[in-house]
Amino acid sequence: MEALILTVLLTSVPLIFAAAGELVAERSGVLNLGVEGMMLMGAVTAFAATSLSGNPYLGVFAGAVSGGLTALIFAIFALGLATNQVATGLALTIFGTGLSGLMGEPFVGGTIAGLSNLPIPLLSEIPVIGALLFNHDLLAYLSIAMLVVVAWFLKKTRAGLVLRAVGNSHDSANALGYPVLTVRFWAVLFGGTMAGLGGAYLPLVLTPHWSEGMTAGRGWIALALVVFASWVPSRILIGALLFGGITIMQLAGQARGWAVPSQMLSMLPYLATIAVLVVIARNKEFSLANSPACLGKIFIGNR
């Protein structure tokens, strides 16, 4: 049971990173559908850097940087050239999937020593809870820390207020003299960096190898999580744990020999995503209260 909960926690880490990053980008009014591509780029770079240097922390850094750089491509097109955000995001996912496959080609079949756990002194010695909550790797702690930072930034800081203003009405924000495109640029880059970290978590902790398309739709689920969280950071944690739980249920089901075909169990996270989207969308007041009014809209303005 303890092992099961631990797996759920670990499975939710990449989702927390990617969803928290995307949430910030969306709050600034940018819909970046390239999360899957950015995660894959983060994953392959993290694996390559760790494999070449032997240092997984260098892998973390490389994953973050490459996620950010991948997002830069999106920013250049969707913000700089005002291209359609949906199509640009799709292009980014296709491109990221392809490029990560190309970059990872020499590394297929290799394994790395991933991140090791950093137990927190004293706290980790508490029975049961200690092992579950205070004996994790750097990225797992960081994912929670980033969620807190994002929540604090959006709610309590001036810059966060400006970011939300830009996302809610870019014309008004522009008229007030806020640099709409600059704000969005950094929000998109932040989103990419976070997606890169989420991607990096896959080879560095969950499975110590690289395989093409290893994110298996996690980037898309992260996008759904933002909708699920109705653009409120703290709710991402709930959503990510829920999806982590559902993903693990299939493993548990197989282990216990449930008389359900494995494919049906594998469908669960995707079906659950749809179900959640429907449930959330039904309650408009709840789901749209924090939805950025300018999400996905092109801003021309003065640049």
Added chain:
Amino acid sequence: MISMTPRKDIPLIRTIATPAVAILLTLIIGASIFAILGFSPTGALYEFFVAPVSRLDQIGDLFVKACPLIITATGLVFCYRANVWNIGAEGQLIFGAIFSGWVALNFPDLPMMVMMPAMILASIAGGIFWALIPALLKVRFNTNEILVSLMLTYVATLFIDWLVRGPWRDPMSFGFPLTKMYSDAALIHRVDLFGAGMLGQLHWGVVGALILALIGAFVLSRTILGFQVKVMGDAPRAGRFAGFNPGLVTIGVMALAGGAAGLAGMVEVSASMGQLQPNVSFGYGFTAIIVAFLARLNPIGVIFAGLVVALAELGGDNAQMVLGMPKVVTGVFKGVLLFMLLAGETFNRYHITWHGRRASQPEP
């Protein structure tokens, strides 16, 4: 400072030149990426874009590869014109293959004149069925069609995997995840060019695909349905004032795209595989998105765009065989191509001028 002012009208030469320039830039950028990563750029370009069409009969294969792309993209054009973001054509294609496969496997003795129409109708129904889920959820609950249609693609992939490994597996398949072979009446045959012999694998489905694209062009430009689609995409407010029902348009274009994708699934299986297997599609549903954009959302353009992208796809197969590269590497070219096309669209739509930083204007 850069200023972007909308153009009043886009010169025709730009409309035609954009895809050509985009393709050229894609080749340059794609080759550079290969070079940077230490792969031979000329070798990659050769294996991707020249080797697959270096013999005459390979032209036929090019059309065969383009066939599911043309059929699927023709349907997607309607969605994207109406601003409905169906990115789950892959799943709809798979369900078309499943529904038509059910007909072929359960009624193997039907004569061809009954079998073919039945399979075609079944495949269209399968695609529509799978596309209506995101459409109805969007209209009824305002859920996001992008996410739902994509999630359903994963579900469809797993579902067909279960079918061919479980209940539909041929007991004589020695454990391979394959259904029984279709009967001869359920197969799409190769085209015999006026008795002059076959041109590669060129089959009658290709002819159907070309006709479908022409019909698509007619419907989009000459019928009230096409007009509604365009108005709802370009000016939804005007559409509502004109009394068009946005929900119905959403359902309509999703059904069109789903039906087309389903048909593509049937054609692909009946012409190239002859039985169901776990991978009935190799990402055609996703690749068709790029085809639709390369065609600048024009069904006639889809034919040419389908052939161009099919070349990259064949190149991917070839690079996999010759250079041992994973199939997804084609995505580098496909992604860059889509970026270039979208950027081209901006340069067409806006007049972009660079006029240095002006001190008089406040910093934005």
